[in-house]
Amino acid sequence: MLEEELTSQIIDKESYKTEIARKYTSFLAQYPEIFSDLIIGSNFDFALYESIDEYDKESPVDIFNVYRNRNGIELKPGRAINSDLELALSVDAVKKLIQTKTKVEYAELLGSFYDDPDEKKGWIDFALHKRTQTLIDMGYGKFAQTAGILKDDDDIYSI
């Protein structure tokens, strides 16, 4: 059976506060298949921060939400009322992520920002809004692997 091709829809593109968030949504819209493991109806926020201090203060420079619908993903500005989690990214990380040329390259870089977070080079983190077990059941564990955030054990440690 052929897998159904997923589509992306960017909503209200002009309402983003920052250019970097606008660019990032356009970039993510190229790869809706990254979100294919999430169950329909799941949604989470991408929050962009200037620094770790701003992250501590929960004060992002911009924020948008990705919603997994029947056809693919829907990206819209602002925070969702009942998002499953927040993926926090430093602006420096996003600047580098949108320069990547392939989905694999993107996932590797995203993973490195999680594995070796650095205030200057870039970092990502996430805050869960729902119980871990619920998120696993919604497909977030698989998503995190596809997106490069959770690594395969062989990648983490091999002799």
Next chain:
Amino acid sequence: MSKVQQLEIKNKYTGELIETVPADTPETVRKKIKKVHENQHLLREMDFFERAQLLSKFASKLRFKKKQLQDLVVAEGGLPIKYSEWELNIVMNGFKFCDWYYQFLEEKSLTSIEGEQLARIRYIPHGLATCISPRNTPISLPLYQLGANYLVGNGSIVKPSTACPLTMLEAYSLMEEIDLPALDALDLVIAPGEWAVDEFLKSPLVKTIMTITASHTAKDILVRYGRFLKKTVDKSMGVAMYTQPFKHFFFECAGNDAGIVMDDINLEQVAKWNVMASFTNSGQQCFSMKRIIVHQDIYDEYTECLIKEIENLKYGDPTDPDVDIGPLGSRRILMMMEVMVEDVKKYNAKIFTGGEKIDTGEDYGLFYKPTLVEIKPELCEDLPKAPFLWREEAFGPVRSITKAKNMNDAIRLANASNYGMRAVVYSSNLENIEIFKNELEAANIYINARPMLVDITVSLGGIKDSAYPAGCKYYPQELVYGKYIYDGTPLNLEKIK
């Protein structure tokens, strides 16, 4: 009683002094116990999910300090940098997703035969726990002990190994830096194990003693507890009555894991995993594959593959990202490896590779070359007479390999041990796999698994001398007790009014 004022923490590879830290005295330990006890209520004022969220946030903070923590783990622990990644990831993931443990602590409603739901099981934290941590994991196990107690609402005091307390001190400083709520209900004790344990045993405020240690050391703690109890006996009523209440003991001890390799597998692939499972952290792991049991039809060929993989292991400077084997944690480990290899030689055992030490003559830069020794199956028949290497835990880079005639013989050999932490099987025969799952005597069975899993579901525990109480377990489960509550009010309120 030893009252060390200062502890010098040295680099395990270079011998350089990393830091001098003040040591606790019996008086300061008692003060800490009192402080933690008095502040334990701060934890209980939060619910499980509040505490879980705080630990999850702390995990993020730890990750931002990962590089610094990794360097400390390598320096004071001697762990190779490539392994320190695993050491940190396992604890950071555990904290990040710690609400997952709620499934073991969630209050349960029981349905009676009549269909009524009047009875419930509620899980209650035991109370102040004191925890003793081993030297081989400078952060993952001590931090897990602290975190698991925080999660369930127990005040706790962790005593990291005096050989490598710096990483835990750094983690604790980070808790202070982020002003972790209820931090006064947690503390660290930097002190030699023996008298710290005595202080923990003596204090009526301490409800749980949780240790990760050698099985013999755990038994010694029970002996000391017995001696202490004896001093508390009151005979004024004409019979011996002990005035101190029971403590809850929770021991994670040694492993002597069997790894069975059957004749229906890809030898090269399994040999690679076998080496990782056996020699990670220079074999200084309780859950390391220590007794390798191989089907006779592939024995020679598999041994050859294994030797090749073992001889590819690079040992040396643990900061080198290519190094697999770092320095041993202590001279005692080096001595144990020598004793085990010398002992097995008396049985005319064949040493396939290794069997040599690198001894600087100091207490740093000590290595034992990754070693593989053949132990004949007939030597394993009578356990008390079997070589040390078979019957005791080799907590270093020396491993045995033994030939099995068939599946049943492999199971018999695997079970011929006083330990039962994990057992590992590599086989592609689906029927046999089911038999292995049922017949192997261990609390954790891994079938065709890659070693060094980083997953929230990875369980601890053991049977026989590997753990007390027995069974696979997650720390939070062991730090609470079940309270049965039968509430007949809906049925009987009118009758008793």
